[in-house]
Amino acid sequence: METNEFAVGLDIGTTKIVAIVGRKNAHGKIEIMGVGQSKSLGVHKGIVNNISQTIGSIQAAVSEAEKSAGITIKNVTVGIAGKHIRSLQHSDYIMRDHPDQYITEGDIEQLKNQVKKLVMLPGEEIIHVLPQEYKVDSEGEIQEPVGMHGKRLEANFHVVVGQMGSIRNIARCVKEAGLEMEALTLEPLASSEAVLTQEEKEAGVAIVDIGGGTTDVAIFKDNIIRHTCVIPYGGGIITDDIKEGCSIIENHAEKLKVKFGSAVPELEKDSTYVTIPGLHGRSDKEISLKTLAQIINARVEEILEMVNNELKGYGAYEQKKKLIAGIVLTGGGSNLRHLRQLSNYITGFDARIGYANEYVANDKNQYLKGPEFATSIGLLMESLKIRDKKSVSSKGGEQTHEELEHKETELRTGGIEEATADSSVEKIEKNKPKLTLGQSIMEKVRKFFEEVE
Template identity: 60%
Template sequence: MEDNKIAVGLDIGTTKIVAMIGRKNEYGKIEVIGIGKAKSLGVKRGVVSNITQTIQSIQQAVDEAESVSGIKIEDVVVGIAGQHIRSLHHSDYITRNNADEVIEESDIYNLVNQVHKLVMLPGEEIIHVLPQEFKVDSQSDIKEPIGMYGGRLEANFHVVVGQVSSIRNIGRCIKSAGLNLNEITLEPLASAEAVLSQEEKEAGVALIDIGGGTTDLAIFKDGIIRHTAVIPFGGNVITDDIKEGCSIIEKQAELLKIKFGSAWPGENKESEIVSIPGLRGREPKEITLKNLSKIIHARVQEIIEHVYLEIKNYGHETQKGKLIAGIVLTGGGAQLKHLRQLVEYITGMDARIGFPNEHLAGDSEEALSSPAFATAVGLLMESLEKEVKVEKTEEIVEEFIPENIEVDDDEEERDFEPKVEIEKKPKKKSFFEKFTEGLKDFLDNAE
């Protein structure tokens, strides 16, 4: 069972909740064993707004995935999005005790750990600390410092920050649904894992994930994450506009958008009309496709311009920040007809639609490689990686615990029961918590 680890990704979206169970096959590709989908009722704009409904939807998705796969789900990796997410850049360094020894993973661990202690604004918490380039002594632009000699290790970090209350609400829903929260991952990062190739990340690429409630952006250059953002509107605002503009109910508006919608208003003739049955014996409504695509076009344009502003802020017009691979569109909203052409027209950058099939095993179902499942596939990948990482981290914590740690008197008085085994799957905790726990374990065992 060791090589064939099974992991779970749970995508709590605004329109749907997806639970995906999978494992890696012998070629390192992901084999999806079970998938469950439920309509998401308690999530607005990527943030949980109704705990009870969200728990029900999660349970529904999980039950479906369990019955398809015959496997009981315990630990999950969950995506987070929403307007409260912001990212910042930060540089930090550590001075190593012994410059004659090569830099090891524990040094990077210590450095990342130090960034996790940054003081945030009240009510905010660090979700990710992502190292960009390292600097060893005075040599800069190092991608991989492990194995090098040096006394001072410095790095630039991309730090992703979110609201504590939103993170805790997600945790609460997961727990109440009877699951363990293994890790929280930023959704655009998960989607990027699933749909971008390494070449694109090297060349420079912007991933735009258009979901129901949010549009997420992740920018890569030289293989490193450079910028992330969550814009608080997505496909649902288009549906709302159709609903208002055509005076029809939401369900009909959604169907109209999917079946006849187009982001490009020029191609429909005035004579193309779709008839919608009226409510309870009222006259049917007739809507011209030209008007429909005008409504959609106006909204989509607004979303793209917002994202393009973020891309400009990152500095893609400078020589150094040029995104050669252009834009990759994914998420359910990327299935809108002629969206790619509109994006190319507004931004002047190349665009393609991103399907998460590159990492999936060859015999996967067709439906799984839909852009709508990009985040779920990315979270599943993250979940499989996490299993490996947890074991590594534990080894590091055990190995590199400073010996000169003083124990508080009151801590000694507490009744420590020696623990024999270290849990292999800790729930998601900050690096710092993991580290302090490792220390406590160490002290317990030492006594």
């Protein structure tokens, strides 16, 4: 099987590491070829704090995915989260040399690259530059400027920034696990790819991805990313609270949360108890489900209040910026019973649970239905997009080269003096379109084979 036929998403989470292999079928849906999962060791609140343990966990997940898919994994698209992530709004513009020619993707890339040169705080690095609305000359609120004419191209950007050290640590772990990182994507953006519909993004929606160590938030309105943030609390801190509040070990606390946990104590009966086995011959412990729900509720309310503050900061309660589609809860933490009702109560927005299997064609046993796979499926979708772009770019690169080679041959064989031919070739070189990454790689490969011959 050719490498470009499949893609891989690698979700390096606080609780688990998931590697998911897939490809697009004839109908444009994703066909999952293999999934690998391992317990995440060495990651705390989305940040790597033990390199060797993280490498081991990545290798275990990737090895399992390779076995189930029957392929060898080399390139992966990796997700990033963590409390060090922040976002900002920025406006920038370029003056085009040839306003008589229409705006191309190259002009937009030039504008994006200009934004990437922004001076950040010490130790920070730009992860994403996401255009929101464009302005061509005096005409504003343009969604797609390609094909238009104009001298001044301007845009508002949503810029996502992270700590350079954390980014480098993830890259190092991936590399030392024997893999190549083809892209780094903010996890709430990946999750939104997997669980949000185009209509929701248009109407206005906030995705709240409750993971093990962090809660990631992304807000969309008019099909444009408006705000992103990472809250440094997730399902793990709820488990810690249960452990401390009930004086039990972590393993029992996690099982209690998953099987019997509820976010609303009022919906639990006072008379319902669950028995926890005692340690090494000690007597069993009885825990009231109402008490358990009260412990969970205190922490979940705190997380949702933080989410609500982010929504207020964006202006989600203003008429113009209102989130008509409300909130989509996803991630492993969204499996908590009655979380949707509590979210409705605290934020005032209607909420639903976001399942990641809508774009998956072959999930017959519903294994990937759980919201805990939203990020990994989103990363796989992002990886497939990158493959498609590279495929188109490399084809385009080959055609451009053939056309240029044909022109050069005509110049050399057309009875023109050598000096004239050379100057004409120079002109062609100047007019040669700027190659994309995929095209430049293809060009190098072609030259290498020419030299060998």
